[in-house]
Amino acid sequence: ELKVEQNPLFLSMQEGKNYTIYCNYSTTSDRLYWYRQDPGKSLESLFVLLSNGAVKQEGRLMASLDTKARLSTLHITAAVHDLSATYFCAVDSGETSGSRLTFGEGTQLTVNP
């Protein structure tokens, strides 16, 4: 059974600071996704990481994937209040068509002025 663990689960940080969210998973997979969820809202796709060593960046967020370590990171650079949200990683179980994702519990990020 695939397990996905995120840490930390809660993160409070000041504007302008850097921090990293970690996503560990228990079985082999070559595809990992990051999503953002604002309170009471649906999920928005942030990054798709498709291979070992993949790195994607969008604004102040950068995601990477190490399939050998079964680890993905979401790095936040110079945080701003607008980044406050819950961030989920999800791992693809590897079926040949469509995708079956297992989600982590989410990291609730609060960026304080």
Added chain:
Amino acid sequence: DGGITQSPKYLFRKEGQNVTLSCEQNLNHDAMYWYRQDPGQGLRLIYYSQIVNDFQKGDIAEGYSVSREKKESFPLTVTSAQKNPTAFYLCASSPPVRDTQYFGPGTRLTVL
């Protein structure tokens, strides 16, 4: 505009009732999914369908049923057998090539 719609946005159910949540997509995606989210938790897969007239159970299928008669539609029925149905329900779809899933706005179900 292409996208996924879910209705209703809010739904109230009395104990013992079955209710059906609607999910429609015009993205021409083959695969569709239903997830449940409880407060402060991640998403758990209820059912998924990779093609019309076919669907598979996810991790928490007990007390739920689905149908996939059309490519665009994947309704979820929450039956009276689901003992704790109060949750936020999210529908998603994805294209044939393994790609990210696109989520609808969700339905918040409350049992009275």
